Amino acid sequence: MRLKLPEYSGKDYFVWAVTLLPFTMALNSIIFGSRYFTDGTIFLPTTLISAFVFTLDFTACGGIALLLRRRMPHEEQTSRRLFLMIFCFVDLSGVFLLTLFHGYEIFPSFNYTFNEKGFIWAYVCMAIINIFLTLLMEGISRYNNWRENLKETEQIKKTFTQSQLLGLKSQVNPHFLFNSLNTLSSLIQEDEGEAEVFLNEMSKVYRYMLRGDDEQLVTLQTEVKFIGSYTHLLEKRFGQSLQVKLCIEEEDLEKFLPPLSLQVLIENAFSQNSMTKAKPLVINVCSNSTNEIRVCNNRQPKMISNDMDIESGLDNLVAKYRLLNAASVVINDEETQRCISLPLLREKGGEA
Template structure:
């Protein structure tokens, strides 16, 4: 059976293992003197008793420390938390030293009598131990938090790069380029103004992707502007087979979301559904109490087994979880898919 300590940091068990030996030897040397080393029966029993006393006290202090960390969270609470931890731990140290000293006196085998001077020195020495251990476990805990944040940032960066790659792949695959260039060629012959507009919207799509390369969040306004350009290109490709409606609150435009979020959802919709003039794919981007809601009617088309049509959505869900935002919710019914996307509070660093 595995013994699980209250967890203040990942190295708590190592700290206990490292300090239990020096504490046990120093305390028993102070209390029992040379008898501790000359009599093996005394050495064994005293070592077990002192080690058990230290270990139990250590575990109880860890439990108190974990509770104080939950009570005083973040950078603003660290000073008060450390002061309270040291104060409480010192009180606990005195209590457990009293238990140990009187325990030795109560066990006739040790032939020990309580000594005030020895107790005072034990309190001073163990108190130094306690202060050092307190700062050590706090430092290790903060290092662990920092390392986890670095790992999450690295994962988020990787997911963002993967998302941008998927977005670019959807735009630069041969089929898309063929249709886009074919549309552009037709427009050049028939309507130069429309051809110029098409080329301008296409450049906006790529410019947005490149500009948000290092951004973890963008404003909803920027994302909707991008979707406008992206929809323009798709409209030339699918005509009246694809319709996108946007109805969001002006107050939400400054809120944020990961870049290419809407593009991922829109692409997922037209990848999985049939689009025809008499059966258009309707994509509605709206709002409810939870955030954005993207709905599309379901008109499933035949998809081969080697097509991973949900990879983009899976990527998006992972990015949201790494950003510690409320989870994306996907609700499927027979006739409609609904994707609920939470919005972040406005941030100065978000791309505009």
């Protein structure tokens, strides 16, 4: 079992390494004066002893800092946390200094007796060092958090961009466009009125997917409206072999979800399953006022080439919710049915 030392900022022991020698030399020069530098029997042992004491003090202060951060993690508690940290550190350092000063009296070769004035000077210096190191560690911790948040923000943007590209890939690729145009061509020959409706719905689908905004969330109402046009194209192409049924509670329509989420799940379903008029693929999209929307389909697996990455869109959607710090996407696979539950967010900030 590895011993894990407490770390507050991630750079604690780098700071310890940088400050260890200057601190021990300054402290011992206060205690012994010029003898510390001129007497080799004092210099080496006292440097090692004070370095050991400083390390114990530094590690104990790190443990206290972590404990206080766990107890007071919120931004508005920062001032109180820093005050308590400094208070505890100064008190604890006083105990260690007192132990060190009296400990030196044990060694006859040091020829040292407790010096109250020297202790007071050392204690004042130690208090100043504690205040400086506390603020330094807090600054480093905040900088690291800022870097992590910046990295996470960039990752969110990257994931949303990839998601949009995946959505476009599934629709704008030549196969989908060819199939849509082929269906349109057939309708023109059979029913010009229906062909006009199909073309109108097709333009809505492409307009939504090629929209120029960078919104990370849209209302469920907007997404459902898009899905209505999207499924119209699919149902005209597959006929009764594919059935998409929507059952959405009105109060859920103003909640939010990432754009193209439902399209990803519907595409995932018909990409993996076979469908015929006798055995149609039925996809149910339902919400029930529980801050989630469920997309369920009967399972009729078809043979899929190994080089087809059919789950990439779903994986991307799961990562997107994780980066939004929202509730997780729940995937429930049974023998005859797959259900995927997407959290609905109450506001654009991402709160479920």
